[in-house]
Amino acid sequence: MNMFDCVIVGGGSAGLSASLTLGRARRKIAVFDDGTNRNRVTQQSHGYLTRDGITPQAFKETGLKELNKYPSISYFHSTITEIINKCSGEYFIVKTSDGQEFYAEKLMLATGIQEEFSIPSVREFYGQSLFSCPYCDGWELRDQPIIIIAEKDEHVMHMVKLVYNWTNDVAVLTNGVELSKETVQKLQKRNIIIKSEYIKNLIGQNGDLKKIEFESGEIMIRSGGFVVPTYYRPHQFVEQLACQVDKDGTVVTDGAGRTTTRNVYIAGETQKLGATSLIIAAADGQKAAFSVNHDLVMERF
Structure with missing residues (x-):
């Protein structure tokens, strides 16, 4: 079994930030992205210090270029269709639309949200x-x-x-x-x-x-x-993994990215079910990555 330390679902600001942090921590990471991030329709992204006015595509390309420096990070341009929680969070099986299967000890949801008008x-x-x-x-x-x-x-x-x-x-x-x-x-x-x-x-x-x-x-x-749009999660992974959700749709966490489901973490707009900025999503991703790495350290040392 080819086991990753963590599979990150979503390659937006939160997912890429988490990947960078975990890659630098020498963790074996797989990040999946299908190019449907919400800000792809935007001409320019603003408010991110040192990147004000950058296009979303250029932002992503810059992030991926930085990830390439870390050999333990694998990036897949692929759509995840199913996530199976095995043995109450002992590990996860991640299935893609092209028939591949991946295995992970930890799982981070960073799929973002989408708008309805x-x-x-x-x-x-x-x-x-x-x-x-x-x-x-x-x-x-x-x-x-x-x-x-x-x-x-x-x-x-x-x-x-x-x-x-x-x-x-x-x-x-x-x-x-x-x-x-x-x-x-x-x-x-x-x-x-x-x-x-x-x-x-x-x-x-x-x-x-x-x-x-x-x-x-x-x-x-x-x-x-x-x-003012209505926002929704484009996938049912939160529900399928039985993560607790508040009455307003926010996924319950410990404040550091850990959900109520063992070994499932969440970051960015996916957690909040509401719009946020690139820089806040990136900070959420890094914070959740800290939690993943901390938990791996405590379990393995």
């Missing part, structure tokens, strides 16, 4: 003129007239408060949802436009938003903004 045409502009994170892209939209697409009071107010420091020319689009009187009053005090009509279509070219068409036929001219 109630308006399908958002996808045409997402990552280029419509974004989900003001910290990542608010600077680029500073002082511009923008839209916020959100369908819950709490999401509207959270996003409006965040973006208001970058631009106060804001139109809130709720896609058919009526906001509470309290929310409406707060927005009107700031001269924020509120449109509760259903959105028929978002119109533009090559990822650049030009205008919004409502069901009534009215047209609003806006060239960018923010949208």
Whole structure:
């Protein structure tokens, strides 16, 4: 049996960071990535010190180049279809879509999350003129007239408060949802436009938003903004491995990446079921890698 010390599922910022840390600790690591990381649609990644403005692909290529220096790290561009927990976490069997099997003492989930949008045409502009994170892209939209697409009071107010420091020319689009009187009053005090009509279509070219068409036929001219997605885990590994999950969908950990399932660790957006930044995900990956290495040390010394 070809046994790895740890299999890392996911090659985004969290997974690559964990791989680097464990590779430098001389652990035998296999990291699997199928290229579906959430930020692949983004033109530039921001807020990562020394890498501000880098493209997601360049970021990944730089990370993989660094991993190549460590001979105990194996990288596989492959999709994992099944993970089998053997003997209550004694070891794991990882199966891929091309029929291969790998074995590991420890398992780290870093598969990230994906977005869902109630308006399908958002996808045409997402990552280029419509974004989900003001910290990542608010600077680029500073002082511009923008839209916020959100369908819950709490999401509207959270996003409006965040973006208001970058631009106060804001139109809130709720896609058919009526906001509470309290929310409406707060927005009107700031001269924020509120449109509760259903959105028929978002119109533009090559990822650049030009205008919004409502069901009534009215047209609003806006060239960018923010949208609040619904997030989900693209795989069922958390459930299949019986990791405990809070009522809000967050995977329960000890604060250092260990889940409630023996020898299963988790890092990045996979754990939180919510968006975060590259630099925070990388820190989560390193922290979880510390836990993996610590546990291996304690078990083997």
